[in-house]
Amino acid sequence: MRENGPAAMPRTIIEPQFTIEHLSILDSDGNLDSALDPRIPPEELQRLYRAMLLARHFDERMLRLQRQGRIGTFAPIKGQEAAQLGSVATLRRTDWMVPSFRETASMLWRGWSMEKLLLFFSGYLEGGRPEPEQHDLPICIPVATQLPHAVGLAYAAQYRGDDAVVMAYCGDGATSEGDFHEAMNFAGVWHVPVVFIVQNNQWAISIPLKKQTHSRTIAQKALAYGFPGLQVDGNDVLAVYAASREAVERARRGDGPTLIECVTYRLGVHTTSDDPTKYRSTEEVEAWERKDPLTRFRAYLQTRNLLEPGLEAAVDAEIASGVQAFEAAGPPDPLTVFDHAYGNPPAEIAAQRAAMAARLGRAPQPDAGPPPSPPMRGQRRSWPS
Amino acid sequence: MAKLNMVKALNLALLQEMERDPDVLVIGEDVGVDGGVFRVTEDLHRKFGGTRVMDSPLAEAGIIGASVGMALYGLKPVCEIQFSGFAFQCFHQMENHVARYRMRTQGRFGCQMVVRMPYGGGVRALEHHSESEEQFYAHIPGLKMVIPSGPRNARALLAAAIRDPDPVIFFEAKALYHAAKEDVPDEIETMEIGRAHVDRAGKDITLVAYGAMVRMAREAADRLHEEDGAEIEIVDLLTISPLDRETLTASVRKTGRAVVVHEAPKSFGPGAEIATSIMEGAFLSLEAPIRRVTAHDVPFVGFARERANLPDVARIVDACRETLSF
Numbered sequence: 202m203r204e205n206g207p208a209a210m211p212r213t214i215i216e217p218q219f220t221i222e223h224l225s226i227l228d229s230d231g232n233l234d235s236a237l238d239p240r241i242p243p244e245e246l247q248r249l250y251r252a253m254l255l256a257r258h259f260d261e262r263m264l265r266l267q268r269q270g271r272i273g274t275f276a277p278i279k280g281q282e283a284a285q286l287g288s289v290a291t292l293r294r295t296d297w298m299v300p301s302f303r304e305t306a307s308m309l310w311r312g313w314s315m316e317k318l319l320l321f322f323s324g325y326l327e328g329g330r331p332e333p334e335q336h337d338l339p340i341c342i343p344v345a346t347q348l349p350h351a352v353g354l355a356y357a358a359q360y361r362g363d364d365a366v367v368m369a370y371c372g373d374g375a376t377s378e379g380d381f382h383e384a385m386n387f388a389g390v391w392h393v394p395v396v397f398i399v400q401n402n403q404w405a406i407s408i409p410l411k412k413q414t415h416s417r418t419i420a421q422k423a424l425a426y427g428f429p430g431l432q433v434d435g436n437d438v439l440a441v442y443a444a445s446r447e448a449v450e451r452a453r454r455g456d457g458p459t460l461i462e463c464v465t466y467r468l469g470v471h472t473t474s475d476d477p478t479k480y481r482s483t484e485e486v487e488a489w490e491r492k493d494p495l496t497r498f499r500a501y502l503q504t505r506n507l508l509e510p511g512l513e514a515a516v517d518a519e520i521a522s523g524v525q526a527f528e529a530a531g532p533p534d535p536l537t538v539f540d541h542a543y544g545n546p547p548a549e550i551a552a553q554r555a556a557m558a559a560r561l562g563r564a565p566q567p568d569a570g571p572p573p574s575p576p577m578r579g580q581r582r583s584w585p586s
Numbered sequence: 587m588a589k590l591n592m593v594k595a596l597n598l599a600l601l602q603e604m605e606r607d608p609d610v611l612v613i614g615e616d617v618g619v620d621g622g623v624f625r626v627t628e629d630l631h632r633k634f635g636g637t638r639v640m641d642s643p644l645a646e647a648g649i650i651g652a653s654v655g656m657a658l659y660g661l662k663p664v665c666e667i668q669f670s671g672f673a674f675q676c677f678h679q680m681e682n683h684v685a686r687y688r689m690r691t692q693g694r695f696g697c698q699m700v701v702r703m704p705y706g707g708g709v710r711a712l713e714h715h716s717e718s719e720e721q722f723y724a725h726i727p728g729l730k731m732v733i734p735s736g737p738r739n740a741r742a743l744l745a746a747a748i749r750d751p752d753p754v755i756f757f758e759a760k761a762l763y764h765a766a767k768e769d770v771p772d773e774i775e776t777m778e779i780g781r782a783h784v785d786r787a788g789k790d791i792t793l794v795a796y797g798a799m800v801r802m803a804r805e806a807a808d809r810l811h812e813e814d815g816a817e818i819e820i821v822d823l824l825t826i827s828p829l830d831r832e833t834l835t836a837s838v839r840k841t842g843r844a845v846v847v848h849e850a851p852k853s854f855g856p857g858a859e860i861a862t863s864i865m866e867g868a869f870l871s872l873e874a875p876i877r878r879v880t881a882h883d884v885p886f887v888g889f890a891r892e893r894a895n896l897p898d899v900a901r902i903v904d905a906c907r908e909t910l911s912f
Contacts (some may be wrong), residue, residue: 330692338658339691343682349648350683353655358659360611360637380679383648390643541693542727544751547780547828 225434231500239443253282255516256306267473275322276303280468283494297336299351299369315523345375348384355393366452367395389426394452397460400494402467407480423460425567435463436494491562589767595737599744613640614666646676652656657697670705671714685728687859708761710889718849724827725753731826735800737768742777788817791843798821799847807901825889835867842873852880874912877905
């Protein structure tokens, strides 16, 4: 040190090195680390497995429907059932669920009917309408843009004095978007009751995680926003459940947001328009198939003697009746396109509706016509001329 | 009744709507403690506190996106985007979500919210602080687009916008913030959104304007009256979308001529829709082509040359004379 010179100004450590935890409770063979057993009641375990099986079979059925031209493009979830159900199952009905576009399992759990999901992927907006008491947002397609909505919902719940928690989903690709950053930042600053579930399924269409971020984990991104981030084995439903339950409880008692990175894998295509053989190897997919979330959970339940007989047939029957309900619905009514564009519609909407009604040989005003036909319709009927 | 400028009048609307409805809250950059960079939200933070008058992080998509969530929950956020030139950073939220939530959920949810933004030139401000982008919002189905022209209608339209079940993009002309004071009633006043106002009646030509251009149109009408003896009818749109075609058509059926003025660039601007609507509704009454007086089709020119680019009284007078003598 120089004498009579300026004081030394050493670099000081203001943030000690951080740690990121990874939680795994069931290994890929279904063996439990009993020290970490989240002690989920047996009926809840059975409910979870049933939901995982239903989601898997429904997803496979949707793929066949799409290949047959009976529904349009959709984003399959195969491989991500544990990440979705382990998290969503920790919510109350009065909590809010904010999906992206690959949350079929979470949506089924929250009460979205198969009929509605099929309608949605057949181009019917009716498939995006939550029931009046349902606290869910609809499928959101522009990546990460739903995350700020979740923060706003959580703020509003807090503002009204409700104890609702909001759970929002996104994928690894979404973490590169500006809206991801803005949502995390707002959530941290506002300290709102929101839980972000990032399903890191390794691929954003053809872009692998290593081209998406240079961060070692996605979980650690939360720390920069001032709230906890945790990585879990996303194919281990018990780990996802344990982490989500803790995060939801933390949010509900006013201790703010959490980010949970579920490390999982998209076993199928990005969407039904995608061919993943162009960008990833069969060996990689096979390695992840050995970590299938259903296989290990099933093995675990078997050791506990909790597998219900006849379950496969029961979920298939449920799916068959959902598909049947979807296909039994009548043809679309083109005049309904005007019904929900505005709450207080301008004159021009009425004029355009009247013009369409005239072309269709129908009454010009909604009130003057025959009673509106049911809104849900199958896709294969012809468009009325 | 008090004499207020537009800033004070807008502030009064916010104050009174917040007093009457606890679901109304204000969110934006510097809107709280500072009272907004143009002082429109002054004193609201002191009166209602930081949970209702929220200083947000500096992030436009976050402001609009979080407000969508609040609106879906049943609150009525009034967002301030500090300058309309910054709104492209939240344009995706407005187009993808604010405008569409009612349709996407088939009426289950709507976004009852207002997005206030100062817009327009004439205040010697830098790039991104002086532009007019109303055409982008006016083109989006599901949104309403309102631009007041003076303190009294600004106050009444903002109150109406807050109560409207549909999302309203509310542009405030910076050039008008302190331009004039008007008598503004103390008691709450609203105006119907979607209605144009015949600002001045006349028989020779319909001059269509909105926002800061209404003042310009009045000056041009005065000059045409003094120098040419022409009687100019000024239609102040007040709402850009939904466009009040009825008032426009009725006026042109009477005058047979129309000139449209706006600060936004010419091509594919609001003038095109206005002129087409007049043509559709009053074709047989037209005595001359409809002319447009607008900014040129160039990106922002810098405020040193702004006057060369934006409409001025002389250009409006010339366009009216050409139309009158066609």
